[in-house]
Every structure is written in structure tokens, then in C-alpha cells.
Amino acid sequence: MNQSITWIDWLIIAAYCVGLLVMAYWLSRRQESREDYYVAGRNVGPWPVGLSIMATQCSTNSILGAPAFVAFTAGGGLLWLQYELAVPLAMVVLILFVMPLFRHLQLVSVYAYLEQRFDLQTRLTLSGLFLFVRAFATAVTVYSIALVIDLITGLGFAASVLLLGVFTVIYDVMGGIRGVIYSDVIQLLILAVMLALVLVFLVDSSGGFGAMWQSFAADRKTTLDFSHHGFGDGETFAFWPMLFGGLFLYVSYYGVDQSQVQRQLSTRNIDATNNALLINGLLRFPLVLLYCLVGVGIGVYAAQHPEFIAALPDSGNGPEYNLSVPLYMINALPVGLVGLSLVALFAAAMSSLDSVLNSLSATTMEDFVRRFHRGRWSAHKELVLSRLLTTLWGVTTLVMAFFVDDIAPTVLEAINKIGSLANGPILAVFTLGFLTRRVRGPQAIAGLLAGIGTNGLCWLFLPDVSWLWWNVIGFAVTTIVAWMLTGLSVVGRAVASATNTDLYEGAIRHHLREEARCNWYRRSIWLLLWFLALLVLLVLIGS
Numbered sequence: 052m053n054q055s056i057t058w059i060d061w062l063i064i065a066a067y068c069v070g071l072l073v074m075a076y077w078l079s080r081r082q083e084s085r086e087d088y089y090v091a092g093r094n095v096g097p098w099p100v101g102l103s104i105m106a107t108q109c110s111t112n113s114i115l116g117a118p119a120f121v122a123f124t125a126g127g128g129l130l131w132l133q134y135e136l137a138v139p140l141a142m143v144v145l146i147l148f149v150m151p152l153f154r155h156l157q158l159v160s161v162y163a164y165l166e167q168r169f170d171l172q173t174r175l176t177l178s179g180l181f182l183f184v185r186a187f188a189t190a191v192t193v194y195s196i197a198l199v200i201d202l203i204t205g206l207g208f209a210a211s212v213l214l215l216g217v218f219t220v221i222y223d224v225m226g227g228i229r230g231v232i233y234s235d236v237i238q239l240l241i242l243a244v245m246l247a248l249v250l251v252f253l254v255d256s257s258g259g260f261g262a263m264w265q266s267f268a269a270d271r272k273t274t275l276d277f278s279h280h281g282f283g284d285g286e287t288f289a290f291w292p293m294l295f296g297g298l299f300l301y302v303s304y305y306g307v308d309q310s311q312v313q314r315q316l317s318t319r320n321i322d323a324t325n326n327a328l329l330i331n332g333l334l335r336f337p338l339v340l341l342y343c344l345v346g347v348g349i350g351v352y353a354a355q356h357p358e359f360i361a362a363l364p365d366s367g368n369g370p371e372y373n374l375s376v377p378l379y380m381i382n383a384l385p386v387g388l389v390g391l392s393l394v395a396l397f398a399a400a401m402s403s404l405d406s407v408l409n410s411l412s413a414t415t416m417e418d419f420v421r422r423f424h425r426g427r428w429s430a431h432k433e434l435v436l437s438r439l440l441t442t443l444w445g446v447t448t449l450v451m452a453f454f455v456d457d458i459a460p461t462v463l464e465a466i467n468k469i470g471s472l473a474n475g476p477i478l479a480v481f482t483l484g485f486l487t488r489r490v491r492g493p494q495a496i497a498g499l500l501a502g503i504g505t506n507g508l509c510w511l512f513l514p515d516v517s518w519l520w521w522n523v524i525g526f527a528v529t530t531i532v533a534w535m536l537t538g539l540s541v542v543g544r545a546v547a548s549a550t551n552t553d554l555y556e557g558a559i560r561h562h563l564r565e566e567a568r569c570n571w572y573r574r575s576i577w578l579l580l581w582f583l584a585l586l587v588l589l590v591l592i593g594s
Contacts, residue, residue: 060390101330121346128271137297190451220445238398253348281517296519475525476502498533
């Protein structure tokens with residue numbers, strides 16, 4: 052697949068990587084403490100943070116997988132778009148009920164809240180779970196992306212890992228969270244422009260957008276599936292699991308996952324944080340629609356050019372459809388644009404990796420190193436330790452990528468399921484902290500384990516239940532088990548009055564009212580109207 056890559060394309064890729072390193076070095080000169088490194092001195096505007104959040108979600112797996120899902124996957128098509136309906140609703144929940152408290156507490160690690168509300172064991176349990184899941188998922192992501200780079204460029208797997216990983220680790224170590232945010236913005240812009248150009252080429256090759264749309268298979272134009280429920284009917288991507296399961300998934304991911312919350316804590320104030328979430332809630336759908344339309348174009352192009360499918364590598368179970376977009380890029384785009392298209396793929400990969408590495412470092416530093424260190428370090432020494440931890444996590448995940456080959460095919464198919472095993476239970480623990488007075492740490496941890504265990508049983512014994520429902524099931528089981536154990540615990544009743552009332556739901560409303568200049572209850576109505584507008588749009592597209 053590397054026959055169309057020229058020295059000009061490689062020069063463009065090299066210039067991009069060097070440019071990132073120069074920017075990271077420039078940003079590193081402004082860092083004086085670990086707070087500068089992890090939350091950018093809490094002085095970043097809403098637009099960079101909002102676009103950075105979008106960039107992380109628009110990963111290489113999305114850019115490659117979503118068009119393949121739309122164009123080729125059995126039972127796929129534009130049904131993927133209904134998943135996005137949950138995003139604006141999740142942003143409303145975060146804006147009104149989650150971020151006001153986290154901003155008020157001036158957190159660096161979101162799991163520090165759990166020690167204030169519950170106890171140290173709860174904090175370490177959730178933090179350790181995050182480190183394990185994210186490190187493992189990152190290693191698998193590096194492995195999968197390196198395979199794609201190898202197939203496209205012919206560099207070899209080891210060189211592909213180094214090309215992707217080393218540049219990402221270096222600019223991440225130097226630039227800190229500010230480097231992550233601004234590089235993500237650049238990467239998102241490159242990615243959006245290249246996807247738009249690819250779509251233009253696909254539309255032109257089909258004889259116009261109307262012709263392309265008419266040539267797309269009718270059964271793949273369905274955007275809403277109200278006829279299935281996902282509870283045992285084997286329909287994973289029905290409307291209800293994608294809406295409700297997606298809502299719990301997105302609230303958990305954007306609201307209580309360190310890799311996302313850390314950027315939201317880097318803004319100037321609660322208004323900037325909420326504006327970043329508002330930007331994400333409004334602009335994410337157009338971006339997803341863009342790469343789904345690329346999937347429509349790829350599907351039509353493949354139908355009109357049978358040799359295109361034959362040129363895809365064999366995955367062992369048929370053509371590797373996930374490589375259809377890069378194959379089209381390197382064969383249909385002119386010299387120079389091929390290099391930019393590869394930069395776009397690298398950008399999508401880097402935007403997923405850089406934030407995770409920084410958040411792994413922040414969680415380790417805040418929840419373990421500083422938490423258990425006796426005495427005080429200078430701000431400079433903490434900054435050096437923070438960079439060292441980022442380096443260690445970067446090296447660790449890159450090394451792990453060489454050892455997941457035996458399990459990667461299974462994991463790659465199930466990587467989204469792994470997140471859904473824990474998303475709901477983790478969100479439930481935080482929600483119990485927000486909304487209850489009686490539940491203690493041991494009960495919350497027991498509920499967490501019960502929720503994850505129940506989802507694991509669903510995976511093993513109820514394969515026809517949509518994995519999207521696990522986010523709801525895990526949340527419900529965790530909450531119920533924690534409440535039942537609290538009701539049986541004399542200690543839980545005895546210490547209820549001693550809990551810090553500043554961490555409760557009433558205080559969240561107080562912080563939003565007193566610390567925000569905007570009326571976020573009114574502004575959130577725009578997100579609800581956007582949800583309704585998207586629902587109408589999907590009805591029109593699918594009709």
C-alpha cells in the first residue's frame with residue numbers, strides 16, 4: 052500500500068512532527084510547577100479545551116472504523132449517527148451537576164474528590180482502576196495504529212511504533228497539558244480539512260453528491276432503529292441502547308474520567324469549563340457526520356470499483372475494511388495531499404495518546420506520589436517528577452504494545468466493551484457521593500465490584516444484550532448494592548451527620564449560582580434544542 056508515498060509526502064510528515072516538538076519546547080518554558088504542567092495554571096480559554104476534547108474523541112479508530120461501519124459492516128450504515136444524540140444531553144448533566152463542584156474544589160486529580168467524600172481507599176481504588184484500564188487500552192491502541200502505519204508505509208511494526216510513539220511522548224513530556232490542548236486543536240483542524248477534501252474527491256468521482264447518495268445502499272441509509280431494544284434481540288446498535296447507554300457512557304467519560312476532566316479543570320473558571328462542554332456538545336455531531344459521509348462515499352466508490360476491495364489486505368476473515376480510507380487516500384489523492392492525509396491519521400492517533408499519557412502521569416503524581424510523600428518538595432522538583440512520570444508511562448505503553456499481539460485481535464473487537472464494563476459503575480460511585488449522605492466508602496467499593504462483575508457476566512452469558520446497556524446496568528447494580536449495604540450497616544447510619552456537607556448536591560447548585568456569571572440553566576436549553584434538531588435531522592436523512 053505504500054506505492055504512492057513520495058519523498059514530498061515524507062517531508063510533510065517530518066515537518067509536522069518537528070513543528071509539534073518546537074511548539075512543545077516553546078510551551079515548556081512557561082511551566083514552573085506541577086499545576087502549570089497538569090492544569091496549565093488554570094488559565095486556558097474554552098475554545099481550545101472544547102476543540103481538544105473533540106480531537107481526543109475523533110481518534111484513528113473512529114476515522115478508520117466509523118467509515119468502515121457505515122460502508123461495509125453487516126448491520127451497520129448510518130445508524131452510527133444516532134449514538135451522537137446522547138452527547139448534548141450528557142453535556143447538560145455535566146454543566147449543571149458535575150463540573151461546578153469539581154471546579155470549586157480546585158482539583159488536579161478528579162479522584163481526590165473521592166477521598167474528601169468517602170475515604171482514601173475509595174480514591175486509590177478508582178485511581179488504580181483508571182491507571183490499569185487506560186494503560187492497557189493505550190498499549191492496544193498503539194499496537195493497532197502501528198499496524199495501520201506499517202501497512203500504509205511499509206516501515207515495519209517496530210519503526211511504526213517509534214514513529215508514532217516517540218514524537219508523541221517527547222512533545223507530551225515537554226508541553227504538558229497546554230501542549231496536549233494546543234496540539235489537539237491543530238490536529239483536529241488538519242483532520243477536519245483532510246476529511247472534507249477526501250469527501251470532495253469521493254463526491255466528484257461519483258458524479259456529484261446527489262448521485263453518490265442515490266448510489267448508496269438503501270438499507271444503509273437508516274439512521275434510527277426504534278424497532279429493537281437491545282435486550283436479548285442481538286441488536287447492539289438500536290436506538291434505545293445507543294441513547295440511554297450512550298448517555299451514561301458519555302457522562303462517565305466526560306465527567307469522571309481523568310483523561311477528559313483534567314482538560315476541563317485547566318480553564319479559567321466555571322463559565323469557561325461549561326462553555327468548553329457547550330462547544331463540544333454543539334460541534335461534535337458535524338464532525339461525526341463528516342466522517343460518516345466519507346463512509347458513504349467509500350461505500351459507493353467500492354461498489355463502482357471492485358478492484359478497490361481486492362486491494363485491501365486480508366484480515367484473516369476477509370478484507371480489512373478499516374484500511375479503506377487510507378487506501379483511498381494514498382491512491383486517489385495527488386502528491387502532497389497524500390502526506391497531509393497521513394499527517395491527519397497521525398494527528399488522530401496522537402490526539403488520543405497525548406492526553407492519556409498526561410492524565411496517567413497526573414493521576415500517579417497526585418493520588419500516589421504526593422499523597423504518600425512525607426514532607427514538601429519545591430515546585431521545580433515536582434515539575435521534574437511530573438515530566439519523569441509522563442516519560443515512564445509513555446515508555447511503558449510503547450513497550451506493552453509489543454506484547455499484545457497474541458490477544459490484540461480479540462481485544463480490538465472488544466475495546467469499546469471494556470470501557471462499558473466500568474463506565475457505569477464508576478459513574479455510580481461519584482453519583483453516590485454527589486447525591487447521598489449515608490453511603491460510605493466500603494459500600495461504594497462493594498457496589499463498584501458488583502456492577503463490574505454483573506457486566507462481566509452479561510458479556511460471558513448474555514451476548515445478545517447490547518453492550519451499550521452495560522453502562523446503565525452497571526450504574527444501577529452499583530447504586531442498589533451500595534444502598535442495600537448501607538441500610539444494613541450500623542456504622543453508615545452513625546456517621547452520616549459527620550459527612551462534609553459541602554460535597555453534596557445542594558452545594559453544587561450553590562457553586563453554579565454563586566461562581567458562574569452565566570445562567571447555565573437557560574443556556575443548557577440550547578443543548579436540549581440541539582438534541583431535538585438532531586433527532587429531526589436523522590429522521591429526514593433516513594426517510
